[in-house]
Amino acid sequence: MRYLILGAGALGGYFGGMLIKGGADVTFLVRPERAAQLQRDGLIVKLQDGSELRTKTKTVQQGQLNGTYDVVLLSCKAYDLDGAMDALAPAMTEQSVIVPVLNGVRHIDVLTGRFGQARVLGGLTTINAALMPDGTIQQSQLRINLNAIGELDGSTSNRCAAIKADLEAGGVPVQISDTIVAMMWAKFFGFVISATIASLTRSRAGAIAQSASGPSFVSDVIDECTRVVTAAGYPPAPPPAPDAAGIMRGMFSQQGSTYGPSMLIDMEDGRPTEGEHTIGDLAERAAKMGISAPLLTAARCNLEAYEVNRGKHSKT
Structure with missing residues (x-):
């Protein structure tokens, strides 16, 4: 199968590099500057085990797509x-399929609305990687490395099996799930808990753990998010599924921890956030179901105000 990776940033570069390592036919859709960098230096991925992957790449720029790709991997930020x-529409044929690994769940409705359910898979990853200033990609150590794909209707398919085989040939373990939507909701649940806690306090986990009201605030956020996802039909899954609430409670109880979710880091660096696609989405679902969610509403307002202020500062 031929793969098109939208961008060669942190996740796109990581997955694309590992696919190339396994022998897959991969092309990156990138801007001219990134294409020149990849042509000059190759793709460099520094893996969490300390090893380094260096590989040559094929690139294409918008306007050069020919619609002959079987799989399109989408790992952009939700606001993009x-x-x-x-950008990817010209690459899509009737048989092409998009594998999105974005945060949240709202993008599934957006993608299926544009391309149809038959051309969209569910997907998630907990892999954490960063694009460094020199263009290399650095994978970070995580307690849980989970990658999953699946048909949105829960059926089995040859295309999921083929994608799994190609990724695993490059050393990326992948689970094919017949409950991929529920798995995405479970990740969404944990993401919103973490992002709500950290963005409202503008603090890393260790400072929150050290504050007198930190534990009760963390519990309140977890309880509120649990009520909303349960009402939406996706209650926290029982074991052996990961206990997202328990993991978040543990992470925000470690004094001295420097952990901060990506949303907090984006705020610290003055970048746009995925707040509306994640916290905003869950707050909106709560409102539509008539569920009181004051902490989600406060976090959403906080992020909206942050974006307003960020816009003002960018113009000065």
Whole structure:
């Protein structure tokens, strides 16, 4: 199968590099500057075990797509989704399939609305990687490395099996799930808990753990998010599924911890956030179901105000 990776950033570069390592036919859709960098230096991925992957790449730029790709891997930030869909549309045939690994769940409705359910898989990853200033990609150590794909209707398919085989040939373990939507909701649940706690306090986990009201605040956020996802039809899954609430409670109880979710880091660096696609989405679902969610509402307002202020500062 031929793979098109939208961008060669942190996750796109990681997955693309591992696919190339396994022998897959991979092309990166990138901007001219990144294409020149990849042509000059190759793709460099520094893995969590200390090893380094260096590989040559094929690149293409918008306007050069020919619609002959079987799989399109989408790993952009949620706020770039509309532009990403416009960019990848010329690469899509009736048999092509998109594998999205974005945070949240709202993008599934957006993608299926544009391309149809038959051309969209569910997908998730907990892999953490960063694009460094020199263009290399650094994978970080995590307690849980989980990658999963699946048909949105829960059916089995040859294409899922083929994608799994190609990724695992490069050393990326992948689970094919017949409950991929529920798995995505479970990740969404944990992400929103973490992002709500950290963005409202503008603090890393260790400082929250050390504060007198930290534990009760963390519990309140977990309880509120649990009520909303349960009402939406996706209650926290029982074992052996990962206990997202328990993991978050543990992470925010470690004094001295420097852990901060990606949303907090984006705020610290003055970048746009995925707040509306994640916290905003869950807050909106709560409102539509008539569920009181004051902490989610406060976090959403906080992020909206942050974006307003960020816009003002960017113009000065």
